Amino acid sequence: MAATEKILVVNAGSSSLKLAVREKAEAAPVATVLLESLGTPEAGAAIRCGGETRTLSLPGADHESGLQAVLDVLPEFLGNPLPIRACGHRVVHGAERFSEATLITPDVLDGIRACAELAPLHNPPAIRAIEAVGRLMPDLPQIAVFDTAFHQSMPPHAWHYAIPRDWYETHRVRRYGFHGISYQYLVAESADLLDRPADSLHLLAAHLGNGCSAAAVRDGHGVDTSMGLTPLEGMVMGTRSGDIDPNLIGYLASRTDMSPSEILAQLQRKSGLLGLSGHSHDMRAILKAADSGDASCRLAFEVFCYRVARSLLGLAAGLDRIDALVFSGGIGEHAAPVRARVLDHLGILSPRLVADRNARHGKDSRRRITSDDSPLTVLVVPTDEERLIAREARRLLDTTA
Numbered sequence: 001m002a003a004t005e006k007i008l009v010v011n012a013g014s015s016s017l018k019l020a021v022r023e024k025a026e027a028a029p030v031a032t033v034l035l036e037s038l039g040t041p042e043a044g045a046a047i048r049c050g051g052e053t054r055t056l057s058l059p060g061a062d063h064e065s066g067l068q069a070v071l072d073v074l075p076e077f078l079g080n081p082l083p084i085r086a087c088g089h090r091v092v093h094g095a096e097r098f099s100e101a102t103l104i105t106p107d108v109l110d111g112i113r114a115c116a117e118l119a120p121l122h123n124p125p126a127i128r129a130i131e132a133v134g135r136l137m138p139d140l141p142q143i144a145v146f147d148t149a150f151h152q153s154m155p156p157h158a159w160h161y162a163i164p165r166d167w168y169e170t171h172r173v174r175r176y177g178f179h180g181i182s183y184q185y186l187v188a189e190s191a192d193l194l195d196r197p198a199d200s201l202h203l204l205a206a207h208l209g210n211g212c213s214a215a216a217v218r219d220g221h222g223v224d225t226s227m228g229l230t231p232l233e234g235m236v237m238g239t240r241s242g243d244i245d246p247n248l249i250g251y252l253a254s255r256t257d258m259s260p261s262e263i264l265a266q267l268q269r270k271s272g273l274l275g276l277s278g279h280s281h282d283m284r285a286i287l288k289a290a291d292s293g294d295a296s297c298r299l300a301f302e303v304f305c306y307r308v309a310r311s312l313l314g315l316a317a318g319l320d321r322i323d324a325l326v327f328s329g330g331i332g333e334h335a336a337p338v339r340a341r342v343l344d345h346l347g348i349l350s351p352r353l354v355a356d357r358n359a360r361h362g363k364d365s366r367r368r369i370t371s372d373d374s375p376l377t378v379l380v381v382p383t384d385e386e387r388l389i390a391r392e393a394r395r396l397l398d399t400t401a
Contacts, residue, residue, distance in 0.1 A: 005085040006030060006078075007390040008140075012089070012129035014121060015039055017063060019070065021078065022390035029386065031077055035066045045070055049077040063125070064132035071136060086141045087133050088393035090181060090385065092122035092231075094146035095172060101149070101392040103400065104130060104142040112144060118176070118230060143393040150180030153221040158318065161228075175233070177225035179207040179329075183215050185388040186326050189381050191220075193367050194324060202319045204312050206342075207383065208332035210238035210281065214308065216315040224318040226311045232268060236307045238281035241271035243307075276300035283331045283338065305338055309345030322349065324377040333361060333382050339369065343378065350375040 009029075011018040019033035031049035036042075038061055045056040045066060054073060058066050075082055089104070093115040102108055109130060116123040126144075133142055151159075159175040160168070167173040186205050191198035203217040212235045215225040226234030236242045249263050258266070274281040277289070277300040289297035316322060325346075327339055336358045343351045352374035354365075362369045362380040370378045 006083050007393050008084045008087040008133075009386045009389045009393075010087060010089045010129050010133065011386070012063065012125035014125050017066060017129060018386075019067075020386045020390075021074075021084065022387060031074065033070050033074075035061075035063075035070065038062055038066055047073060047077070052077070063128045064135065067129075067132050068136055084137075084140065086143060086393050086397055087137070088143045088145055088389040089126055089130055089133075090147065090389055091126045091144045092147045092178060093119035093176065094144070094148045095176065096152070096174075098144070098146045099149050099152040101143055101145045101396050103396060104144050108144065122231075141397060143396050145181055145389045145392045147178045147180045148176045150184045151177030151215070151222045151225050154223055154225070158224045173229060175225075175228040177213070177215070177222065178227045178231050179211070179213045179215070179225075180222065181385045181388050182207045182328060182383040183217065183222060183225075185383055185385065186328055186381050187217055187220055190324055190326055190379060193379060193381070194377075196323065202321050202323050203326055204315060204319070204322055204324075205326040205328065206308055206312060206332055207329040208308065208327065208335075208338070209329035211240070212237045212242075212308070212329070212331070214311045214315055216318040218319055224315050226315065235311050236276075236304045237272045239269050239272045239274045241267045241275070273300045273304060276303055283335050287335065287337055301338070301341070305341035306345055308338075308342045312342075312346065313348070322376060324379050325349075325351070326379045326381050328381050328383040333380055336361065339378075339380070346376070351378055352376075353378070 007022045009020040009022055015038045017035040020029040021031040022029050031047065033045060033047050035045045037044065041059045043058045043061040043066060045058060047054040047070065056069055058069055061069065091112055095115045095118060097111050112123060112127055130142060133140065161174060163173060183205055187198050187201060190203060191201060199220040201217060201220055205217060206214045211231055213225060213227045214235065216223050232240050234242050249260050252258060252263050253260055272281060273283065273286055277286050277297045280286055286297045286300050290301050331338055339358055340353060343353050352371040354369060354371050357365045358369040367379045367381050368377065369380055370376060
């Protein structure tokens with residue numbers, strides 16, 4: 001593939017499309033596009049390229065018509081014909097079928113559809129985006145990069161649930177894990193920062209954003225993670241509860257007029273930081289309110305940090321040593337008080353936090369926020385899932401050329 005040929009990266013949401021055009025050795029995207037409010041009168045797009053921003057009003061546009069409108073404008077920025085040779089898609093759930101980036105064929109697309117019930121909020125938009133690109137650019141190779149693929153190296157004792165065996169054999173009920181694209185990127189970046197081969201690293205990593213998870217990495221491969229069958233399992237998140245007693249659902253159903261599906265919806269969309277604080281899922285707003293004396297927001301902060309620490313310590317069971325603990329994601333990269341409080345709870349690992357390094361998010365100390373002689377090395381590494389998707393798409397095309 002020529003160096004000038006670019007990869008289009010697509011991350012589809014239920015009412016949004018994030019696009020990035022990436023070149024081989026370029027850290028920053030050549031162009032980015034955000035389509036929002038698709039399917040509504042407020043639908044529109046913002047295109048950023050070379051310091052210029054163009055906005056488009058696209059009332060009522062869906063994924064395909066919004067993408068078509070963007071493709072009509074992009075040649076003005078990138079040239080005509082568009083120098084795009086492949087499209088890489090983020091696909092959240094690949095179940096057991098997909099353990100690596102995969103060239104999309106009709107059979108592969110059917111496989112992604114079969115996984116949709118395991119990620120009903122995520123896979124269907126990805127499918128719509130794949131279908132739209134296929135119709136608008138039928139000769140363009142498309143590659144699926146799966147969030148679950150990184151965790152397919154987990155050993156059986158880490159991914160099995162203690163449930164009747166036929167639930168797994170018949171319905172494939174097991175732990176899958178998510179944020180794998182981020183973790184794959186973080187392993188490579190941490191290897192560079194630590195000057196170690198990636199396949200020698202034992203890491204704990206925490207991807208903290210609106211969705212939160214943690215992972216244990218042994219010899220560069222995922223061996224355990226906090227999320228499970230779906231992204232609801234694990235730590236406290238923006239609007240998701242994380243781990244609960246399964247009996248909670250039956251208990252509430254028997255005492256309220258809510259159905260199990262309604263309770264699950266509340267656990268997905270009304271719980272987590274939002275449920276604890278009572279008014280926000282945004283850690284920035286919660287920290288500000290907690291500093292002003294809001295007791296509910298203080299509680300949300302404390303529960304969040306404690307659950308992160310507890311999860312990390314549990315995941316350490318899969319490692320022989322900890323070469324580094326890596327924070328990433330919107331909260332992990334930018335919320336110094338969260339990192340400090342999590343490390344307070346990890347005192348058993350003896351992290352020696354340097355306050356100034358933490359306040360600067362490790363930017364001037366090779367991403368390290370602990371002292372150079374700390375028994376536990378702690379890094380803050382910004383993730384770049386789009387870059388990893390472009391890298392994987394290019395690698396796959398190079399190996400199949």
